[in-house]
Amino acid sequence: MEVTTLSQQTPRDFARLGRGSLEGIIASSFKPKTSDLFDQDFRSLNDKLILNTNNEDGVIDPITLHSLNDETPVFGVDTSNIELGETKDGTLCAVRGTIVWRENGSYQYVRHGPFIFHISEANKQALYNTLRQIHFNEDEAVGAPIVEKMSDRIRGILERWLQRQICESCEDSLLLFDGSLTTRTVNGPISVLGELLSAARSRNNAVLAISKETSLSVAGHRMADLIDNKYAPCLLDIDRIALSQYGSHLHFFGRIYAAKLISSCFTFRLDVDRKIPKEEGIRAVERLLGNDLIAENYPETLRLAHVLSRFSASEVLAMQRFVAENYNLKVICRPNIRQVLFGPYGGFSAMRQEGADGYDADLQD
Amino acid sequence: MMQIYKIDGSDVEIISCPPEDVRKGDYLIIEDVSTDKGLIIQVVNTGYANVPGILEDILRESSASGIEGKDFDVLNMRPFVDMIKDAKVFSCKIRRALVKGELSYDISWTPFRSSSRVGRLADEELLKIAAIDQTPSIHIGTSKGGAATAINLSSIDGKLNIITGKKGSGKSHLSKLLVLNLVAHGGPCVVFDINGEYTSLGYTEDDVKTSINDAIINIYPGVNFKITLQYAGLGVLLNIASSVLDLPATSAWEVRRIWNTLQENKNLSLKSFGEAVDRISNNYVRDAVLRRFESLVSTGLFTDNNSEAVTLEDYLTKVKNGGALIINLKGLPSSFRQVIVEFMLSKLCSMLDQWFMRAVFLFAEEAHLYLKETYWEDIVTRMRHLGIFTTFITNQPDSINESIYRQADNIFLFNFTNENDLATVSKATMVDVETINTIAKELPPQYCLALGRAVNDFPLIIKVRSLQIKTLGQTRLFFSNLSIQDKNERSQSRRESHSPDSLVPSKNLPSIQDGNRNKIKDRQLRI
Numbered sequence A: 001m002e003v004t005t006l007s008q009q010t011p012r013d014f015a016r017l018g019r020g021s022l023e024g025i026i027a028s029s030f031k032p033k034t035s036d037l038f039d040q041d042f043r044s045l046n047d048k049l050i051l052n053t054n055n056e057d058g059v060i061d062p063i064t065l066h067s068l069n070d071e072t073p074v075f076g077v078d079t080s081n082i083e084l085g086e087t088k089d090g091t092l093c094a095v096r097g098t099i100v101w102r103e104n105g106s107y108q109y110v111r112h113g114p115f116i117f118h119i120s121e122a123n124k125q126a127l128y129n130t131l132r133q134i135h136f137n138e139d140e141a142v143g144a145p146i147v148e149k150m151s152d153r154i155r156g157i158l159e160r161w162l163q164r165q166i167c168e169s170c171e172d173s174l175l176l177f178d179g180s181l182t183t184r185t186v187n188g189p190i191s192v193l194g195e196l197l198s199a200a201r202s203r204n205n206a207v208l209a210i211s212k213e214t215s216l217s218v219a220g221h222r223m224a225d226l227i228d229n230k231y232a233p234c235l236l237d238i239d240r241i242a243l244s245q246y247g248s249h250l251h252f253f254g255r256i257y258a259a260k261l262i263s264s265c266f267t268f269r270l271d272v273d274r275k276i277p278k279e280e281g282i283r284a285v286e287r288l289l290g291n292d293l294i295a296e297n298y299p300e301t302l303r304l305a306h307v308l309s310r311f312s313a314s315e316v317l318a319m320q321r322f323v324a325e326n327y328n329l330k331v332i333c334r335p336n337i338r339q340v341l342f343g344p345y346g347g348f349s350a351m352r353q354e355g356a357d358g359y360d361a362d363l364q365d
Numbered sequence B: 001m002m003q004i005y006k007i008d009g010s011d012v013e014i015i016s017c018p019p020e021d022v023r024k025g026d027y028l029i030i031e032d033v034s035t036d037k038g039l040i041i042q043v044v045n046t047g048y049a050n051v052p053g054i055l056e057d058i059l060r061e062s063s064a065s066g067i068e069g070k071d072f073d074v075l076n077m078r079p080f081v082d083m084i085k086d087a088k089v090f091s092c093k094i095r096r097a098l099v100k101g102e103l104s105y106d107i108s109w110t111p112f113r114s115s116s117r118v119g120r121l122a123d124e125e126l127l128k129i130a131a132i133d134q135t136p137s138i139h140i141g142t143s144k145g146g147a148a149t150a151i152n153l154s155s156i157d158g159k160l161n162i163i164t165g166k167k168g169s170g171k172s173h174l175s176k177l178l179v180l181n182l183v184a185h186g187g188p189c190v191v192f193d194i195n196g197e198y199t200s201l202g203y204t205e206d207d208v209k210t211s212i213n214d215a216i217i218n219i220y221p222g223v224n225f226k227i228t229l230q231y232a233g234l235g236v237l238l239n240i241a242s243s244v245l246d247l248p249a250t251s252a253w254e255v256r257r258i259w260n261t262l263q264e265n266k267n268l269s270l271k272s273f274g275e276a277v278d279r280i281s282n283n284y285v286r287d288a289v290l291r292r293f294e295s296l297v298s299t300g301l302f303t304d305n306n307s308e309a310v311t312l313e314d315y316l317t318k319v320k321n322g323g324a325l326i327i328n329l330k331g332l333p334s335s336f337r338q339v340i341v342e343f344m345l346s347k348l349c350s351m352l353d354q355w356f357m358r359a360v361f362l363f364a365e366e367a368h369l370y371l372k373e374t375y376w377e378d379i380v381t382r383m384r385h386l387g388i389f390t391t392f393i394t395n396q397p398d399s400i401n402e403s404i405y406r407q408a409d410n411i412f413l414f415n416f417t418n419e420n421d422l423a424t425v426s427k428a429t430m431v432d433v434e435t436i437n438t439i440a441k442e443l444p445p446q447y448c449l450a451l452g453r454a455v456n457d458f459p460l461i462i463k464v465r466s467l468q469i470k471t472l473g474q475t476r477l478f479f480s481n482l483s484i485q486d487k488n489e490r491s492q493s494r495r496e497s498h499s500p501d502s503l504v505p506s507k508n509l510p511s512i513q514d515g516n517r518n519k520i521k522d523r524q525l526r527i
């Protein structure tokens, strides 16, 4: 894999569009958010599946896994977004994303951002269209989501951009996505996700998607308790059940498994590119076991990508101070340590809007 | 930029982001432009701001540490993040308010956060506001920031001072500086020199006599300082005999009787006194008195030879208008030290009482080694009233009673690392515990925290200036390289050249006999 190509690309126009959106707020008022940083971790909650099984479906036999160390490079992508605060016209948000890979036993990363956007009713449509045009090559205008959802969408676009980076430049590698390989049923043009997977396949890569926080439940059991420790590491093929229940309105680009990679750890949802043969897909998981560290039941590559993307308290403060200082914002908020800390401005935000409808950006196409 | 975070009583917390280079002991000023008032505050502690989530940041960073990568930080956010992480909190104490330019002790008023500015108070500015250096003054060194720092002479005059700190921190040096400056301003000083380290105050480092050389007079009790019984007087003698030598009351009565008889017969001398003691019929009393008499004689302080006898007045006349009597107690047995000190103090008191002189500045190094319990209170009350203004110098802060600390006008605190010592000092001084504990612990050698009048109650860290004098206070080492040994040899010979002639304050005082010269040499060798 040409890692150097990874470190030469930057997501086109994110910085330019972000700066452009900020020009509109010079000298206006700013109310920084101070809610919990942990909110940014719960994105994947949206990959929610509730599966019902009938007794006649019988018992699903676990597929036992055997770790396979064959020096396959492992790549992971994760992104993060956070709301910094409100202006009189809209909201300020920041996004950031990271690619981490493990090759020959050591980890490396490329990180993009933070990119800061000001999103208002006035600019959200243009911003959305431009980003989609540039990154998904979509000329057709689509209605932008509500202002509060925009930061999720921008993050989604950044994430797809990063995924495209690895899908198009890696070979013979394992590519790990955060979340699922699911979109709404697509009527129109071929889905961006579908394109990515086929690009990956054509270079002999296997794409696996892992939902950190999933609320998959089968037959009334939370997935966490689905697999007995003694079977680990193993997979549970729940694809048929998922398809039978959601297949009509969701498009599953991945084959759905419940996975337990280490005994005594929780079970999570794992999607494997449906278009690679099932056996090969299972071997990809075994290669993941052999070529990445699995700590806390979770591949280290993806954990690092998450850690490096996630915004910390001081970064949020720093970004708030950055915009307040560079765009001469007037801060409105009650004094507290955070406000004092960043000078004449105030507080920090880590609020994420949580909503029922949280699929990735291209789900709406 | 600094901002008020909290004010609670006399405690203020200031947040600084980006962090300014403010150190413990530095002064800041909170100016409320809307009311033209200000608060002068002193930083007593510094730390990182407890930004919510910082711990998580650190853990997170360490969990991803050691991995290499490339950051496309297009907005260049890194410096902002570092600035937030480095944000500091300064814990401060309010020292004084400033109302329309005037100092005020009323610090009950709270500034408005919105209209207040927090800034540094430059040392020069503080010294000006505090007006601690009005002439005549003593230049004692520089502030931490490098501003020349002088203290007003009147803040020392008539006052009780304590200089304390751990060994080798520079206490005696400051004491010498004060002595030399008081002398230069015409003040009479008496030094109880326990280590014999003040004897070269009149010489430069190159062993050249300084301009005040004549005013520095070294007294070697029993050598160039011998007195007659008559001059000592019955009162002093009895006092010494009972308090230092534990003479029982019945025997004291016998001494008084002998004294009076000899006095009437105009035959008061050591010789006749000794004979009279021999004639005491009661064996028990005779032995008791004889023992004390012999130990007094053995000090060599007393003489029947009028030509070698001197008086304290003779010496004091020399320093009355500026000068120092260095009473060298080095190497003397402890009871002899006590005899000398008690004699000196009694004489000084009676001379001051008779207005022989206006006042005297007394410097007492490690006074607990020669001053009985009962004298301490006396020194800070009665004797002070008479005009003995004392400076205690000690490395054992608990050797000084709490009540003495409380009556002290000035405390010059050098470094302490020992917790017990710190606790003793912080309990007893005029400033809050936190100031002592955090600042005194970190003072480098030769720096002191000045508290009290001298600094107009603005605790100030001062780097004591060096003195262009020969110092004898250095710690003696067994192993030293050749060049140092060489230097010591030279200083040894220099010391000899000071004595014996330079021990003699003037021609009308007795010159030292050859035998005594040897004695001095002997003593120096024993030293």
Ligand SMILES: Nc1ncnc2c1ncn2[C@@H]1O[C@H](COP(=O)(O)OP(=O)(O)OP(=O)(O)O)[C@@H](O)[C@H]1O
Binding pocket: B165, B166, B167, B168, B169, B170, B171, B172, B173, B174, B395, B446, B463, B464, B465, B466, B467, B471, B473, B474, B475
């Ligand atoms: N301000 C100063 N400038 C230059 N030299 C100094 C200064 N203060 C102290 N010294 C030197 O440091 C050494 C120790 O100082 P000093 O004798 O005053 O310490 P001390 O606190 O009295 O110690 P001790 O408890 O042993 O009596 C001496 O050699 C002295 O000359």
Ligand SMILES: [Mg+2]
Binding pocket: B171, B172, B173, B473
């Ligand atoms: Mg000393």
